Amino acid sequence: MKPPVIFIDDEKPVRDSLGQTLELEDYQVQLFASARQALSTFDNQFPGVIISDINMPGMDGMTFLKQALLIDDELPVIMLTGHGDISTAVDAMRLGAYDFLEKPFSTEHLLDVVKRACDKRELVLENRELKRELESQSSPGPRILGNNLAMKQLRRRLYQLKDHGQSVLLQGETGTGKRMVAQFLHDHSPYQHLQMITLKCQDLTEHQFEEILNDQDGKWHAATGSTLYLENIDQLPMAAQQRLAMTLQTQSIQPHPGDQVRLIASSERNLESLVQQQQFDTELFAIVQDCILTLPPLRTRRDDIELIFQNFIRTTASRYNIEAPMLSTEQKEKLQDHDWPGNVRELRNLAERLVLLGDQFDKQHPLKIDSPHPTLAEKVHQFEFTLLSDALRRHHGRLKDVQSELGLARKTLYDKMKKHGLDKQDFKDAL
Numbered sequence: 001m002k003p004p005v006i007f008i009d010d011e012k013p014v015r016d017s018l019g020q021t022l023e024l025e026d027y028q029v030q031l032f033a034s035a036r037q038a039l040s041t042f043d044n045q046f047p048g049v050i051i052s053d054i055n056m057p058g059m060d061g062m063t064f065l066k067q068a069l070l071i072d073d074e075l076p077v078i079m080l081t082g083h084g085d086i087s088t089a090v091d092a093m094r095l096g097a098y099d100f101l102e103k104p105f106s107t108e109h110l111l112d113v114v115k116r117a118c119d120k121r122e123l124v125l126e127n128r129e130l131k132r133e134l135e136s137q138s139s140p141g142p143r144i145l146g147n148n149l150a151m152k153q154l155r156r157r158l159y160q161l162k163d164h165g166q167s168v169l170l171q172g173e174t175g176t177g178k179r180m181v182a183q184f185l186h187d188h189s190p191y192q193h194l195q196m197i198t199l200k201c202q203d204l205t206e207h208q209f210e211e212i213l214n215d216q217d218g219k220w221h222a223a224t225g226s227t228l229y230l231e232n233i234d235q236l237p238m239a240a241q242q243r244l245a246m247t248l249q250t251q252s253i254q255p256h257p258g259d260q261v262r263l264i265a266s267s268e269r270n271l272e273s274l275v276q277q278q279q280f281d282t283e284l285f286a287i288v289q290d291c292i293l294t295l296p297p298l299r300t301r302r303d304d305i306e307l308i309f310q311n312f313i314r315t316t317a318s319r320y321n322i323e324a325p326m327l328s329t330e331q332k333e334k335l336q337d338h339d340w341p342g343n344v345r346e347l348r349n350l351a352e353r354l355v356l357l358g359d360q361f362d363k364q365h366p367l368k369i370d371s372p373h374p375t376l377a378e379k380v381h382q383f384e385f386t387l388l389s390d391a392l393r394r395h396h397g398r399l400k401d402v403q404s405e406l407g408l409a410r411k412t413l414y415d416k417m418k419k420h421g422l423d424k425q426d427f428k429d430a431l
């Protein structure tokens, strides 16, 4: 299927015949009798071409051209001019029309102009995409990795949103990058020089939430003029949800464009369904539902797994000044076969372990996967493991040095190494 073509002409026979010609060539044709009607059907992402007659009742072609170019000044608009009406054609070109067709025109000429216009549009959109990608790669803060179409669309959407004060709801499973996206929006906002304030709703009782709202020196007030990230908003107790909705409606902290606070909320569960099950406050949902972004689980974008994994390997290796290990075919297959319930967080943890353990990784942890919701104890275990293996590697397995660096008694170090299945011999030749 070729790109869409919008054709505007008030005369039905002309519309039908030109529509047919283009359809026969496989274009997706949308026909309009009035320019005003057509105006509301495209935006600056429109991937096709617009053809408009000049003389029409209501909004004429020239006015339409001006309005269309306000939506996107690189839209290819082809104008149909009357026979010999060169001055109008010149005016249209001056205003920014892509080309003009003088009636009557041959089918061949029409198709040639439309094809060139489509090619140009494709190039324009491709260049914009590349520019956005480049900007996102060189911008501050963590990079949002992934070449999967859903991730590209997400980055595009974030670029559209970054300068607005509009509230955003991020929905997605654990570890899909909700917090990272919130930080990205903050780092690219007009309030990037301030700190993003986070309220972890899962940790708050109704009473604690009330205290935060009332504390003049607390987080709630510090968020004025910055971004307020409400993590796991679905886990806020119902009474606190209602209190939050009321406060947002009445206080100076308002999640609307132009106001001072940018409200970003996250939820692992679908808030709309929770509202239907009466497990989430309707008023609060109405406030945060301005813009909902869904972060896809990793298992639905398997083409990104290896790319993101290799990236984590490179960054971890350079952080610890270790040579990045090469992945075996078997390891790559295992990465693809796993379902990644902990999503990108799980992938990152695994990459870090692979870099720190080197060759031992497969023997000790044959792509053993973390639990999707690590408990505090599991996180501490992981952290301890990372510290120990890093120290062992740097000291080439010399326990005395590791002991003194980590301030551990000999027996404690032995016990901990045993618990983590670490052997000093494996670190002797470490780089």
Ligand SMILES: Nc1ncnc2c1ncn2[C@@H]1O[C@H](COP(=O)(O)OP(=O)(O)OP(=O)(O)O)[C@@H](O)[C@H]1O
Pocket (backbone or CB within 6 Å): 142, 143, 144, 145, 146, 172, 173, 174, 175, 176, 177, 178, 179, 180, 181, 266, 268, 308, 344, 345, 348
């Ligand atoms: N697309 C991505 N590119 C690079 N890093 C990512 C991506 N998605 C997630 N991460 C990384 O994965 C880890 C988990 O991400 P994050 O904390 O943002 O997830 P989350 O959805 O907020 O998780 P939770 O709901 O459990 O709090 C972070 O280290 C983050 O930087």
